[in-house]
Amino acid sequence: MSSGKLQYYGSKILRNRSREIDISSEQEFLHSLLSDMFEILRFERGLGLAAPQAGENVRVFILNSEELSLKGHSVFINPEVTTSGPLDKDEEGCLSIPGIYEYVGRPYNAIITAYDISGERFTLDLDDYAARAVQHENDHLDGILFVDRLSPIRKRLVKKQLSEIKREYGPDSRIL
Ligand SMILES: [Zn+2]
Numbered sequence: 001m002s003s004g005k006l007q008y009y010g011s012k013i014l015r016n017r018s019r020e021i022d023i024s025s026e027q028e029f030l031h032s033l034l035s036d037m038f039e040i041l042r043f044e045r046g047l048g049l050a051a052p053q054a055g056e057n058v059r060v061f062i063l064n065s066e067e068l069s070l071k072g073h074s075v076f077i078n079p080e081v082t083t084s085g086p087l088d089k090d091e092e093g094c095l096s097i098p099g100i101y102e103y104v105g106r107p108y109n110a111i112i113t114a115y116d117i118s119g120e121r122f123t124l125d126l127d128d129y130a131a132r133a134v135q136h137e138n139d140h141l142d143g144i145l146f147v148d149r150l151s152p153i154r155k156r157l158v159k160k161q162l163s164e165i166k167r168e169y170g171p172d173s174r175i176l
Contacts, residue, residue, distance in 0.1 A: 033054065069126075102147065
């Protein structure tokens with residue numbers, strides 16, 4: 001069973017490398033996890049959410065397909081992401097790091113191959129913010145947070161806010 005609680009900066013779960021899912025043998029777990037994840041995403045009005053943010057270290061993330069052009073796909077299981085193109089800077093935030101919005105440099109293009117809930121494999125060729133969102137969520141599966149990708153100066157500037165989040169939200173508590 002998944003805990004279904006949003007994990008905040010400071011939670012160890014956000015820092016682990018997540019394992020792959022066996023889609024056919026883990027259907028029940030996957031359905032319960034995805035239902036928790038979509039609930040959190042809707043409640044928090046987020047753009048995307050990775051499984052570690054919902055307390056599970058598995059390679060799954062969801063994206064709001066109404067806000068991003070993803071050809072209708074919103075569930076990405078065992079994704080593989082290849083990036084290319086020029087470095088693009090744009091603003092990012094993260095539900096696990098409330099109140100911090102920073103410009104992050106990432107490649108402009110991304111090709112993602114993943115599986116949907118029925119085990120169907122698909123590939124999307126993305127650019128701009130959809131490519132950025134996929135890279136942000138995929139980072140979560142390797143324990144990487146967007147604040148890790150800031151310049152040393154920006155990192156120093158958000159350090160205090162990060163320790164405040166750690167203190168306020170605790171290691172894995174949810175404030176409603
Ligand atoms: Zn995030």
